[in-house]
Ligand code: ADP
């Protein structure tokens with residue numbers, strides 16, 4: 361942490377999962393627990409005398425339904441009466457306490473029961489986050505920024521503050537979750553002297569059990585803060601989320617298992633708790649896997665040597681969840697309509713995706729389609745709220761968060777080419793927003809997939825640059841090497857978010873990637889990278905040149921070699937021999953470069969390549985007239 365500034369953590373106290381994050385000169389980041397896990401399930405089990413929080417409580421929740429408290433956020437600051445609609449979703453009992461406020465009824469081991477407040481349960485979750493933070497930071501944080509849904513009323517906000525106090529935390533600010541999500545992306549933060557104009561942002565948050573959509577307006581310089589987000593409208597559905605997808609999948613599997621066991625399909629299949637638990641967690645893992653894979657297989661042991669086996673495809677899942685996604689889009693339509701007057705015709709400038717379920721490709725597609733723009737997905741959707749809380753904490757602690765938010769791109773951005781060199785697409789010090797494109801092709805005949813790896817840095821070789829991410833452009837129809845035309849476009853928008861897209865023109869195939877290039881980079885690091893590139897400039901340039909010569913010569917050799925074999929019979933022997941010699945000479949250069957690139961003279965290499973190129977002109981003519989003869993229609 362920076363010296364002289366107070367330590368304030370950012371906390372996302374979620375319905376399903378909670379996280380703690382900090383932000384310093386390296387930017388915001390989530391603090392993992394000792395097992396490297398970043399999300400703490402918001403589940404608390406009350407054993408006699410002590411509380412068990414997180415993964416352990418979640419994994420045993422079906423065994424202890426009466427003493428395991430999940431989704432406690434739904435009860436915060438509400439009366440037992442208000443929460444009545446939620447009760448059927450909860451496994452524990454709720455009763456009215458003081459002034460009708462909701463209390464959780466916990467059975468005692470020896471008989472009898474006791475009441476705990478939602479604040480006390482949330483305090484247990486917060487205490488476990490404080491422990492996570494203390495392990496990494498070396499001291500327990502005393503202050504926190506905690507996020508709350510934009511629609512939380514005074515009582516719900518007050519309850520959240522109380523939970524913080526019970527956990528020994530001074531809650532310095534409650535921040536609306538959508539505001540935090542926007543802050544995590546740097547939306548609205550002041551940039552080296554440039555004041556942000558009014559900007560409108562939509563935050564689409566699909567979590568475990570709740571869906572929230574918010575339309576925000578960023579108004580600079582109000583209330584003494586560098587930025588101020590006004591919530592123009594909120595919408596959503598308090599009972600729509602990832603859990604519903606899990607239940608849909610459980611239903612499908614239940615029906616199929618019943619059929620396999622020869623049971624009446626309409627009769628509900630009664631499963632022992634063990635099998636039920638297996639089924640629910642299997643459903644969740646299938647759902648998660650299908651966000652990155654096209655198919656996922658399930659395998660359940662039904663006992664007596666019977667096994668239920670099933671492969672679920674992404675297409676099938678998408679069909680199943682389309683009605684749920686439709687409902688979220690309908691909420692978006694209503695939220696946009698409610699904000700219409702306040703927006704006064706101004707456009708939406710960014711859509712931010714929040715919540716684990718927004719990793720689902722169908723959700724991303726539908727949101728992009730509805731709002732007519734690519735939503736922000738560069739940050740982990742289940743971390744983005746905590747990251748934003750940490751950014752707010754950093755601003756409140758007085759350390760400067762704007763140090764890295766420049767109106768220029770501090771380091772070049774590019775893509776790895778054959779042989780490991782980096783083709784720079786956007787050059788450093790370009791002002792944002794910046795856009796540039798570059799054409800690439802394949803290296804092998806019939807290559808159907810291209811891996812695109814995005815790098816940041818000033819050095820010429822990928823191994824010396826910082827890898828930002830990679831993606832694949834797949835299903836390219838078979839074509840000879842060098843024929844596909846892949847246009848790679850880089851766009852860095854005003855918030856510093858980089859969108860890379862690749863488009864193969866002949867087949868129309870597309871793929872893309874989104875990252876925030878400057879996250880995790882300190883100003884000192886940027887300086888060091890610049891210095892390094894100066895030190896190595898000459899050597900790097902030579903290597904880049906040699907690598908490109910090797911890649912291009914290989915394509916030439918392949919093309920010329922094939923045509924030489926086909927037409928050797930009609931060429932004058934002296935000309936064929938001249939070509940053979942030029943080929944041998946160029947091959948020797950390639951071999952030497954591969955053995956030790958420092959031992960080749962790039963000028964000589966380039967001359968060898970030129971010599972072959974010049975010598976092959978006649979061969980090209982022969983080849984063209986041959987194909988004209990074969991195909992008179994041309
Ligand atoms: P909350 O804000 O309600 O605490 P989260 O944002 O943590 O919830 O979202 C949790 C939900 O996201 C769960 O239903 C979980 O199964 C789902 N989820 C997590 N990862 C993925 C994924 N890769 N694809 C689809 N759903 C996912």
Ligand code: MG
Pocket residue numbers: 374375565567715745
């Ligand atoms: Mg959430």
